[in-house]
Amino acid sequence: DAGITQSPRYKITETGRQVTLMCHQTWSHSYMFWYRQDLGHGLRLIYYSAAADITDKGEVPDGYVVSRSKTENFPLTLESATRSQTSVYFCASSEGRIGDTQYFGPGTRLTVL
Amino acid sequence: SQQGEEDPQALSIQEGENATMNCSYKTSINNLQWYRQNSGRGLVHLILIRSNEREKHSGRLRVTLDTSKKSSSLLITASRAADTASYFCALIQGAQKLVFGQGTRLTINP
Numbered sequence: 001d002a003g004i005t006q007s008p009r010y011k012i013t014e015t016g017r018q019v020t021l022m023c024h025q026t027w028s029h030s031y032m033f034w035y036r037q038d039l040g041h042g043l044r045l046i047y048y049s050a051a052a053d054i055t056d057k058g059e060v061p062d063g064y065v066v067s068r069s070k071t072e073n074f075p076l077t078l079e080s081a082t083r084s085q086t087s088v089y090f091c092a093s094s095e096g097r098i099g100d101t102q103y104f105g106p107g108t109r110l111t112v113l
Numbered sequence: 114s115q116q117g118e119e120d121p122q123a124l125s126i127q128e129g130e131n132a133t134m135n136c137s138y139k140t141s142i143n144n145l146q147w148y149r150q151n152s153g154r155g156l157v158h159l160i161l162i163r164s165n166e167r168e169k170h171s172g173r174l175r176v177t178l179d180t181s182k183k184s185s186s187l188l189i190t191a192s193r194a195a196d197t198a199s200y201f202c203a204l205i206q207g208a209q210k211l212v213f214g215q216g217t218r219l220t221i222n223p
Contacts, residue, residue, distance in 0.1 A: 033211075042116075042215035043156070043201065058210060090155055101146065102203075102211060104155030 003027070006091050006105040014113050019078045021108050023091030031094045032074040033058075033102065034066065036087040043090070049074055081112045117145070117185075117202040117214035125220040132189040134217040136202030139183065146203040147176060147187050150216070156201065159187070189219075197221045 004025040013019050023032065034046040035058075045058030047066040055066050063085060065077045074093075078085055088109050092102040117136040126132055136145065144163045148156040160176045162169050162185065168177045175188040189196055199216040 035213075040215075043213040045210055045212070048210065059212075092156075101158045101161060102156075104157070106155050107153075 004091060004093055004103055004105040006089075006108050008108060009106065010109050012111045012113065013081050015082060016080050019081050019110065021076045021078075021089055021091075021110070023074045023076070023105060025072055025074075025091075025093045025103075027093065027095070027103070028071055029093035029095050029103070030071075031096070031100075031102075032068065033092040033094075034064070034074070034076045035090045035092065036060065036085075037090060037107075038087050046076065046089075078110075081110075083112050086110060086112045116212050117204050119200070119202060119214045119217045121217060122215070123218040123220070125222060126192060127222050128192060128194060130192055132192050132196070132219055132221075133186055134200055134219070135184060135186045136214060137182075137184045138202075138204055141180070143205050145178060145185050146211070147174075147185075148201045148203060148213070150199045150201065152198070156213075159200075192219075192221045194221050194223055 007022045033048045035043045037043050044060050046064050049055045049068045052071050068074050088107050090107045091105040094100045094102045117138045120135045146161045147159040150156045160171050162176050162178045173190045178185045199218050201213045201216045203211050203213045
């Protein structure tokens with residue numbers, strides 16, 4: 001029972017490169033979310049998805065792209081990484097409505113040089 | 114945007130003591146949730162309390178909600194070293210996105 005996993009766990013990249021962070025959940029939860037966590041800002045929502053092929057912007061979507069072709073996967077792509085995107089990224093899922101309990105992955109620590 | 118504000122930002126107590134942290138908010142809510150984050154880990158859900166509830170318990174955790182004061186508190190009784198973590202309250206905002214506060218860092222000293 002893997003639950004929700006993220007890969008890679010750590011990533012170092014350079015400014016301007018494209019980076020994709022992967023998120024996979026085994027519960028068939030409808031909703032999936034991407035957050036970034038930075039000191040002084042707490043946890044901020046980047047994008048979320050209510051179901052396969054349905055995505056919507058969160059609080060800080062600029063510079064990010066998401067897709068959800070399958071219920072279990074929700075990749076986050078940084079099209080052209082910038083230093084300001086250095087952060088810890090968390091994926092989460094929830095069973096039903098957004099207000100329901102969210103289950104978080106272990107996080108990906110991304111450093112953009 | 115609606116965001117809970119946790120207080121205090123940091124709390125350090127001795128093992129065995131009780132820890133209380135608070136969350137205040139500005140507009141009406143459907144529910145309020147508390148999460149814990151151990152260092153270097155993802156958040157873990159602790160308790161969800163609905164707007165029509167005043168108190169909920171889960172093991173050593175007690176959460177209260179006062180909608181008239183727009184505040185919630187999380188009480189951890191008989192604290193243990195393993196309770197050292199950051200604790201976040203989370204609220205529903207508008208189109209039902211969950212918004213997290215900046216958290217309370219709790220340190221339990223042996």
